Amino acid sequence: xxxxxxxxxxxxxxxxxxxxxxxxxxxxxxxxxxxxxxxxxxxxxxxxxxxxxxxxxxxxxxxxxxxxxxxxxxxxxxxxxxxxxxxxxxxxxxxxxxxxxxxxxxxxxxxxxxxxxxxxxxxxxxxxxxxxxxxxxxxxxxx
Numbered sequence: 001x002x003x004x005x006x007x008x009x010x011x012x013x014x015x016x017x018x019x020x021x022x023x024x025x026x027x028x029x030x031x032x033x034x035x036x037x038x039x040x041x042x043x044x045x046x047x048x049x050x051x052x053x054x055x056x057x058x059x060x061x062x063x064x065x066x067x068x069x070x071x072x073x074x075x076x077x078x079x080x081x082x083x084x085x086x087x088x089x090x091x092x093x094x095x096x097x098x099x100x101x102x103x104x105x106x107x108x109x110x111x112x113x114x115x116x117x118x119x120x121x122x123x124x125x126x127x128x129x130x131x132x133x134x135x136x137x138x139x140x141x142x143x
Contacts, residue, residue: 022043024038024046024050025037025038031050031051031054031060031061031064032060032063032064034047034050035047035050035051035064035067035068038050038068039067039068039071042075044068044071044072044075047064047068048065048068048069048072051064051065051068062102062103065098065102066099066102066103066106069095069096069098069099069102070095070096070099070106070108070109072091072095073091073092073093073094073095073096073099073109073112074092074112076088076089076091076092076095077089077092077112077116086126086128086129089116089119089120089128090128090129090132092112092116093113093116093128093132093135093136094132094135096109096110096112096113096116097109097113097132097135097136097139100113100139101139113136113139113141114141116128117136117141117142117143120143121143127143
């Protein structure tokens with residue numbers, strides 16, 4: 001009987017843990033650790049929400065924002081089906097642009113923007129959203 005009770009409790013705690021996957025990380029953890037946990041789970045919007053009210057001039061916050069935007073952009077580039085390519089590429093470009101606003105020397109973001117734009121150049125009549133292109137032009141990119 002004891003074994004049945006223990007097994008039942010273990011199963012219930014396992015189910016509870018798996019359903020908590022969408023819960024925010026422990027708020028007692030350092031903010032950078034919370035953000036890293038969310039990035040590891042591809043929960044970029046939640047990570048950005050955590051950082052939204054923070055001081056963007058703080059070097060640690062800037063680094064966390066840069067890391068979140070970069071990972072979000074790479075995720076957007078690499079996880080899509082053909083029917084949502086434009087949406088995902090626009091999202092990737094937006095986040096790569098945010099990375100460059102935070103750190104103009106981020107080579108990965110600059111190279112990925114160049115790669116996406118070169119793909120658009122090969123497809124007649126296709127381009128990123130006009131608002132996205134406006135942001136990219138401000139950063140020195142164009143089609």
